[in-house]
Amino acid sequence: MQPWRANFINGVILAIMGLWAGLNSNSPTAFIPLAFGIIFLICTPFMQKGNKVVAHIVVLLTLMVIIALIKPLTGAIGRGSTLSIIRLIVMIFSCAVAMVVFIKSFIDVRKGR
Numbered sequence: 103m104q105p106w107r108a109n110f111i112n113g114v115i116l117a118i119m120g121l122w123a124g125l126n127s128n129s130p131t132a133f134i135p136l137a138f139g140i141i142f143l144i145c146t147p148f149m150q151k152g153n154k155v156v157a158h159i160v161v162l163l164t165l166m167v168i169i170a171l172i173k174p175l176t177g178a179i180g181r182g183s184t185l186s187i188i189r190l191i192v193m194i195f196s197c198a199v200a201m202v203v204f205i206k207s208f209i210d211v212r213k214g215r
Contacts, residue, residue: 106149108203109160113142115196116167119189126185135193138167161204168197 120136141163148156171194178186 103203105157105204105207106146108200109142109149110146112164112196112200113139113146116142116193119193123189135167138163161201164197164200164204168194168201
């Protein structure tokens with residue numbers, strides 16, 4: 103899979119899950135994944151054109167999202183909120199898959215030199 107496509111899919115998943123979480127929560131911080139999803143969707147065309155700076159920024163932001171979602175996941179597990187757990191696991195999994203695609207792409211480019 104191409105990195106820009108993985109980023110697009112990840113952005114869509116984060117946007118949908120973030121919107122779902124935000125609409126079902128009293129906390130405005132539940133919309134944070136939506137914001138990151140939108141940022142990733144905005145970055146997708148630049149990645150598709152081969153902009154390496156944007157690609158590296160997306161990788162860093164994706165890693166930050168993975169780390170940031172761990173605390174809410176532990177809280178959801180503690181509360182026993184099944185829907186929140188599923189939503190958070192889906193977002194973490196999506197980001198992790200995107201990270202694997204990004205890293206594989208960087209390794210392939212490096213080998214190609």
